[in-house]
Amino acid sequence: MRRMSDQPAFRDSAPVEAAAVGASLDPTPATENGSPRRSYYAGRTLERARTIEDLRRMAHRRLPAFAVEYLEGGAEEEATLQRNLAALAGYRLLPRALVDASHRDQSISLFGRSTPLPFAIAPTGLNGVFWKDADVLLARAAARAGVPFIQSTMSNDRMEDVAAVPNLRHWWQLYVFGPKEIRDSLIARAERAQCEALVLTVDAQFYGDREWEQRRFAHPGRLTIGSVLDAALHPRWALTTLSGGMPSFANAIDWVPKDHRGFFESAFWIRANMDHALDWAEVARLRGLWPRKFLIKGVLDPRDMERAADIGADGVILSNHGGRQLDWTVSGLDMLPEARRRVGDRLTVLVDGGFRRGTDVLKALALGADAVLLGRATLYGLAAAGQEGAERAIDILREEIDRDLGLLGAPSVKAMSPDFLTR
Known part of the structure; x- marks a missing residue:
């Protein structure tokens, strides 16, 4: 039995199999013996998706099982995955009454530029298994909303193609693998592409033990027969994802040996060649190569946040890699108050991990x-309906934040403070 001590109250934490079409919600105070019967929407009419969870169920229906497992899975017992949700569930909101909230403002300032919404799209790799040209589509959705898009080294679209998206705040995420010439070359490309920021990920030098994902493979680089047969039963996914053949890692493939350039083979090769010697001295060297905003992603210890400020970083991203790396770690949210106390205004502090409302x-x-x-x-939105699905996800969160600000008695996100929270 899994040791799950951090189960969040009334928060969906069911395994992948429970996301089938029409699956009922976990019991809540509003139901009694399954009445009224409730289920998330899992059809194809995007406008009927009311929540991120609806988009999640739509994505599960469209994707083959191996892609769902890659999307959802965490490391080992998935305790870190659970912790991200439990940390959010550990806080309750304390609204203020009789506050004029007739005009609500979600805009923030991020690196000196006004941003209309208080979030950005995180770097995620292998998105080509969800939709063709996935990162270009995510970038277009981000540009439409006016929020930054962070493109992963493991993107399946060329950096320059994403950079060409009009009005995009384009950030580049760097994985450090292979000899130094690879990382230096990618940094130089990002500078030529006019990327606004460089985001160095430091919590993935060893690949997390994602056991459930590994069970979908007969051996590295080859899916099990069952996974291949299941994929064949998803023609809608194949039509919108594989119409041009299997994707590749467009920004890293030239560095991969020719006999390892298949989609899965190249992913395993890059994982096997991550730089295990990456340290603060090398991070400082990389900071010196980059002339614009520089962030370090994957720090949780406050001492590392202070070190990041000392080497000249502009920001940190508190992250446990979506629960996919080291199991049984704290969430970024757990460390957020101490991070702010330690670094003050010296660093821009961002956080990820389970944000769906x-x-x-x-x-x-x-x-x-x-x-x-x-x-x-x-x-989830991308995997459910491509660019329109990603835009729907952003719109859902925009609508929720706007409504929640009104209910909280907070006229703007800038007014948010610990006074609005209780444990």
Whole structure:
């Protein structure tokens, strides 16, 4: 039996199999013996998706099982995955009465630029298994909303193609693998592409033990026969995802040996060649190569946050990699108050990990985050309906935050503070 001591109250934490079409919600105070019968929407009419969870169920219906497992799974016992949700559930909101909230403002300032919403889209890799040209589509959705999009080194679209999206705030996320010439070359490309910021991920030098994902493979690089047969039963996914063949890692593939350039083979090769010697001295060297905003993603210890400020970083992203790396770690939200106390205004502080509701975003802002990163939330929309689905995910959160600000008695997200929270 799994040792899950951090189960959040009334928060969906069911395994992948429970997301089938028409699956009933877990019991809540509003139901009695399954009455009234409730289920998330899992059809194809995007306008009927009322929540991020609806988009999640729509995505599960469209995707083959191996892609769902990659999207959802965490490391080992998935305790960190659970902790991200439990940390959010550990706070309650304390609304203020009789506050003029007739005009509500969600805008923030992020690195000196006004941003209309208090979140950005997090870097996520292998998105080509969800939809063709996935990162270009995510970038277009981000540009439409006016929020930054962080493109992953493991993107399946060329950096330059994403950079060409009009009005995009384009940030580049860097994985450090192979010899130094690879990372230096990617940084130089990002500079030429006019990326606004460089985001260095430091919690993935060893690949997390994602046991459930591994069970979908007969051996590295080859899916089990069952997974292949299941994929064949999802023609709608194949038509919108594989019409141009299997994706590739467009920004890293030239560095991969020619006999390892298949989609899964190249992913396993890059994982096997991550730089295990990455340290603060090398991070400082990389900071020196980059002329614009520089963030470090994947820090949780406050001492590391102070070190980041000392080497000249502009920001940190508190993250446990979506529960996919080291199991049984704290969440970014757990460390947010101490992070803000330690670094003050020396660093921009962002956080990710399980944000699927407007109230989730407001809790993080109240605890001191400058902004939140959305990972799975926008991927659910993308996997459900492409660019329009990603836009729907952003719109859902925009609508929720707007309504929640009114109910809280907070006229703007800038007004959020710990006074709005209680444990």
